[in-house]
Amino acid sequence: MRIVASVQSKRGSSRGLVHYIAHSKLDPEREPPNSRELFNAFADQLSVKSANNSLKIGVAKDRPTNDELHHLVLSFRDDDYRRLGANEARRRKAVKQIVRAAMKSLEGHANADRLLWTAAMHRNTANPHVHIALQKQYFANECERQALSRVPREALPHYVRRDAGKSLVLGYLIEAAGEKMDTIILRESSRRRAEKMIARSDAAEDRSRPGESMKTKEEIGGRFASERNVLRDAILAEYEIRRIDSRIDRLLEHGDRMRFTVSDPVRGGKMRVSLRELEAKSSDTESDQHAAPSVQIKTILRKMLAREDASRIQIQTDSAGVLEQADRIRSEYRKTGRKLPPPSLTKEQLDLLQERCLEGVEMRRxxxxERVRNELERGGEIAPRSKYDLRSIIAEKTIAELRAHAHEKEHAELRAKGYYRRTDVGGDRAVSMAELDRDEKERDASGGSFFAKLKDKFVRRSNETRIRAGERDSVDPRRLIISKLGEELANIQRGRKLELSKAKTLEKILTGSSEDRPTEGHYSPLQLAEVEVLSLPLGQRAEYESSWQSQRLLVEAADTDCSAYRRLAKSGPTADFAAHKLQMIAGRALAREIVADVEVGKATEDLKVFRDSYRFLRHPVSDPESGAITYMCLHDVDLPQSASLLDRTMHELFEDRERRTLRRAVESQAKEREKTLKDDLARATEIAKSATRDASEFKSYSILGLFAEPSHRPIFTSGEIAMLELRIANTRNASEASHLQAVVESASETPLRSLTDLLRDFEGSRPVVAEDKKTEPKVHDDAGLRGRERVPETRSAHDPTPRTFPEHGR
Structure with missing residues (x-):
């Protein structure tokens, strides 16, 4: 065998297996004098401490013990090792690639989301070999913790019986490593042949023109610049094609959710609605009054798709020659092992391309x-990032962290409520595991004749037979629900990892920037809206307050170059722009207070429902051996509640170990869930207090300060109204539902818009950023926008807002 894979017996120094791998039996001639270089799946040049930390599970404080790790060794023949590269550095780099490919194969066969391992190359024997410390515990793709009690037999060399004898199977570890090694050897040999051919060609050309140099510096420079221009044009074309593809995918997947302005056949005029909303309304009412708007929206979507497809074809046709030249240049540099020259992109082009990559979470691109940018900056071809650019990166990083947090919360909520969540199981049927269990209990409790029970048992056996025959998903709804739940949880985890990767990459850019790095981000209206939408349900008070301050600053700083001013000027020469800005700020502050109070109501109700059904709510418990998930409640596993203290003590003393472990697991899940709900309520309350303080300056108070009446009409967004309507439908508090219904009816008098559109109206040509919040921005004195005390009602003469909306003071 060209590669030998083996599992070593437990060994290691008193400092652990990782220390043994890094320091044992160092060869001073062929190895570093102090320590070997440790590496893992993601990093090189790890220290022993960092490597041990990377092998920890959960919040363990100590380094992993030898019993928690597997010790693997991959050995190579010396002649194969020498063919991996022209020098020792290239060979060591190739060995790392081989080990990573082998461990990736083990990861896939173990159905692991990621295996934790660290390794070091040893050159203290005739055959180069790699020692690997592998953590036994890992998380499966279904996000369940599992243990690799032993390295699978199929991963290592073993014999299998075939026909009359035995044959040796290398195992997938060696197969993956050998495949990667062959690829590297072939690449290196091709590179060496290409270098020899170039050298012979250069020598022949020099001999044919002895008095003349092969190429002048001008010719080489001209070709180099031409290649860079081709690569630039190809990258711009590729990104434009990719952007059009993403828009087409978005239209195909989410076109039914997009809102368009169409004719309203019922009330006349126009309405902004989506195809999905029309279909929901048409299913509630059997009339065909929504047919005409549906046809309009479908026509708009078809035209948009046709326009995007035509643009894509046009760009592909125009850039076909450039893309072909770029592929040829890349292939030539790859074959000769040379570094590809940086495309001659401008700073503006790089900014735009990287912005699109962040939108699509394409972090590799x-x-x-970013590497191209650094190279161009070092060469003085483009200017470094400005403070404004760094502020934009801070904004992107903040949003990425919020999204990752949102994915984490969504994962926890879905996992906790998966038992009660309805899932489509085919045939226009949506059902939850709780409903399946309830139906099964009712069927068992209903009794019936002997023949009825026999028939039911025969039907179940037939179903099990069909499941084994490959019709599992179509027959067993429970298996289908668990499968879909696992897929959804895995998708959420992937989204979280992408956002964390984005935040980490952006943090590296900020860390490497100059010392006068700004502390505040610059947010576009779209980003400000996203920060508010994410931070409110997550309970991120700092981000929620910062978003409001940025929104307020944007409106206060609006001048005559914004669309809000131009729209107001058309209404008449006496229009007061300062009063209009005050109305916007006050309306948004009052609306935010109501929405924050709704979040408090939801959190309070969730906690009350949990406490009322504490003993009967089911929690997911995974089997440590099989990884299967079972949903259990405290009532199923707890000790008898009605027994005496002595009986309970006896039950606890004679409780078997398996049941005790299960009971403690369920109790832990229940306590953790209760703690999460308490924390959610506390964070929602803090945000509601902050929103109330922001709205207090736009209310008029009674003499004793016991009654507050808002001085402006709340300005809600379309998303907030949808949230209020959902709360009205789901709340158990009739008083809250009545109050919110009045709020929604009052808001229906004005057209609804998104927060992004509202803020864009006040966006001017010059970006507005508060310098690290050190100074308060300049405001209009007559508007009284920044007052922190309770101010009396100050209605402008030009403010036509009626005072008929419901009172909502806290």
Whole structure:
């Protein structure tokens, strides 16, 4: 065998297996004098401490013990090792790639989301070999913790019986490593042949023209610049094609959710609605009054798709020659092992391309463009990032962290409520595991004749037979629900990892920037809206307050170059722009207070429902051996509640170990869930207090300060109204539902818009950023926008807002 894979017996120094791998039996001639270089799946040049930390599970404080790790060794023949590269550095780099490919194969066969391992290459024997410390515990793709009690037999060399004898099977570890090694050897040999051919060609050309140099510096420079221009044009074309593809995918997947302005056949005029909303309304009412708007929206969507497809074809046709030249240049540099020259992109082009990469979470392409940017900056071809650019990166990083937090919360909520969540199981049927269990209990409790029970048992056996025959998903709804739940949880985890990767990459850029790095981000209206939408349900008070301050600053600083001013000027020469800005700020502050109070109501109700049904709510418990998930409640596993203290003590003393472990697991899940709900309520309350303080300056108070009446009409967004309507439908508090219904009816008098559109109206040509919040921005004195005390009602003469909306003071 060209590669030998084996599992070593437990060994290691008193400092652990990782220390043994890094320091044992160092060869001073062929190895570093102090320590070997440790590496893992993601990093090189790890210290022993960092490597041990990377192998920890959960919040363990100590380094992993030898019993928690597997010790693997991959050995190579010396002649194969020498063919991996022209020098020792290239060979060591190739060995790392081989080990990573082998461990990736083990990861896939173990159905692991990620295996934790660290390794070091040893050159203290005739055959180069790699020692690997592998953590036994890991998380499966279904996000369940499992243990690799032993390295699978199929991963290592073993014999299998075939026909009359035995044959040796290398195992997938060696197969993956050998495949990667062959690829590297072939690449290196091709590179060496290409270098020899170039050298012979250069020598022949020099001999044919002895008095003349092969190429002048001008010719080489001209070709180099031409290649860079081709690569630039190809990258721009590729990104434009990719952007059009993403828009087409978005239209195909989410076109039914997009809102369009169409004719309203019922009330006349126009309405802004989506195809999905029309279909929901038509299913509630059997009339065909929504047919005409549906046809309009479908026509708009078809035209948009046709326009995007035509643009894509046009760009592909125009850039076909450039893309072909770029592929040829890349292939030539790859064959000769030379570094590809940086495309001659401008700073504006790089900014735009990297912005698109962040929108699509394409971090590999973003990192490549960042390397190009650094190279162009070092060469003085483009200017470094400005403070405004760094502020934009801070904003992107903040949003990425919020999204990752949102994914984490969504994962926890879905996992906790998966038992009660309805899932589509085919045939226009949506059902939850709780409903399946309830139906099964009712069927068992209903009794019936002997023949009825026999028939039911025969039907179940037939179903099990069909499941084994490959019709599992179509027959067993429970298996289908668990499968879909696992897929959804895995998708959420992938989204979280992408956002964390984005935040980490952006943090590296900020860390490497100059010392006068700004502390505040610059947010576009779209980003401000997203920060508010994410931070409110997550309970991120700092981000929620910062978003409001940025929104307020944007409106206060609006001048005559914004669309809000131009729209107001058309209404008449006496229009007061300062009063209009005050109305916007006050309306948004009052609306935010109501929405924050709704979040408090939801959190309070969730906690009350949990406490009322504490003993009967089911929690997911995974089997440590099989990884199967079972949903259990405290009532199923707890000790008898009605027994005496002595009986309970006896039950606890004679409780078997398996049941005790299960009971403690369920109790832990229940306590953790209660703690999460308490924390959610506390964070929602803090945000509601902050929103109330922001709205207090736009209310008029009674003499004793016991009654507050808002001085402006709340300005809600379309998303907030949808949230209020959902709360009205789901709340158990009739008083809250009545109050919110009045609020929604009052808001229906004005057209609804998104927060992004509202803020864009006040966006001017000059970006507005508060310098690290050190100074308060300049405001209009007559508007009284920044007052922190309770101010009396100050209605402008030009403010036509009626005072008929419901009172909502806290």
């Amino acid at each position: 973003f990192s490549y463009l």
